[in-house]
Amino acid sequence: MANGTYVFKASSIEESTGSAYPDAYQYVTKDRYVRRLTDPAHLTNYAVNLVRLAPGGQSSCRHAHSKQDEFVYMMEGELVLNTDAGRQTVTVGDCVGFPAGTGDAHHFVNETDQDASFLVIGDRSSNDTVAYPDDDMAAKLDADGKLIITHKDGSPY
Amino acid sequence: MANGTYVFKASSIEESTGSAYPDAYQYVTKDRYVRRLTDPAHLTNYAVNLVRLAPGGQSSCRHAHSKQDEFVYMMEGELVLNTDAGRQTVTVGDCVGFPAGTGDAHHFVNETDQDASFLVIGDRSSNDTVAYPDDDMAAKLDADGKLIITHKDGSPY
Numbered sequence: 001m002a003n004g005t006y007v008f009k010a011s012s013i014e015e016s017t018g019s020a021y022p023d024a025y026q027y028v029t030k031d032r033y034v035r036r037l038t039d040p041a042h043l044t045n046y047a048v049n050l051v052r053l054a055p056g057g058q059s060s061c062r063h064a065h066s067k068q069d070e071f072v073y074m075m076e077g078e079l080v081l082n083t084d085a086g087r088q089t090v091t092v093g094d095c096v097g098f099p100a101g102t103g104d105a106h107h108f109v110n111e112t113d114q115d116a117s118f119l120v121i122g123d124r125s126s127n128d129t130v131a132y133p134d135d136d137m138a139a140k141l142d143a144d145g146k147l148i149i150t151h152k153d154g155s156p157y
Numbered sequence: 158m159a160n161g162t163y164v165f166k167a168s169s170i171e172e173s174t175g176s177a178y179p180d181a182y183q184y185v186t187k188d189r190y191v192r193r194l195t196d197p198a199h200l201t202n203y204a205v206n207l208v209r210l211a212p213g214g215q216s217s218c219r220h221a222h223s224k225q226d227e228f229v230y231m232m233e234g235e236l237v238l239n240t241d242a243g244r245q246t247v248t249v250g251d252c253v254g255f256p257a258g259t260g261d262a263h264h265f266v267n268e269t270d271q272d273a274s275f276l277v278i279g280d281r282s283s284n285d286t287v288a289y290p291d292d293d294m295a296a297k298l299d300a301d302g303k304l305i306i307t308h309k310d311g312s313p314y
Contacts, residue, residue: 003241003242003259003261004241004256005242005263006254007245007247008252009252011250037228037252041256042256043228044256045225045257046226048252068202069201069202081162083161083162090164093166093167094166095166095197095205096164096198097162097194097198098161099200104160106162121278123202123280
């Protein structure tokens, strides 16, 4: 559709694998498949991804954003959400809000033998930092909005 | 779940009716039912709504944002999307991006005899204005982020 409106099937977007993590943590997201919907929708103010976790898959290392709100809508299957409060199972139709700045770190793990999928939205607030309480990583956005991941002590990977 | 993560079923959120439109335009959204997910998720950087349009329902007057990106993910049923380019049918799994500032105005209409639902995301960029090419309305955000709707010539309703 012309004139500034962009329509497409989510299923038409190729799934991406891999992550921005250092080599030592690439294994975490090896069963994660991400359809990046933001660019085909021509949006710049926030990001929208459709994420599929195969059995055994993890969404990310457990992390917390300082400035960026994150929102998840469960689309398919069942996942375990791990936060500072412990484990919780989420299923289709569940919404999860991760407001910025609470320090409560999260990730999702697929402990079932079926795929599970969710939509995730994140804004692009500047000066965001990401804490990874369980792993030797720390991250911050550089001036171009690119995520720079270092060791916890700030030394480069 | 404590500690800054908020989990809830979308279906647990009560549907809202009505709109911020003047009385003369309230009829437009009379068959629109909105689950407002932003506050229960404790988010402030953008808004997420789950919108159900009953048969005959419309999402809004046809409109375009100057600063705020809008994104729609079709969850259920079938809708007609009207833009400056004309009519297009969208169904489950379709994504629609409405980048800010194009001037291309849109709304959705349910021309079927079944409910249709979509998730819609919008950011909260300041100084947003909204154009309504088909109707005698113009809108802008005030300093508190509240949408103020006037006649096209700026006179109050």
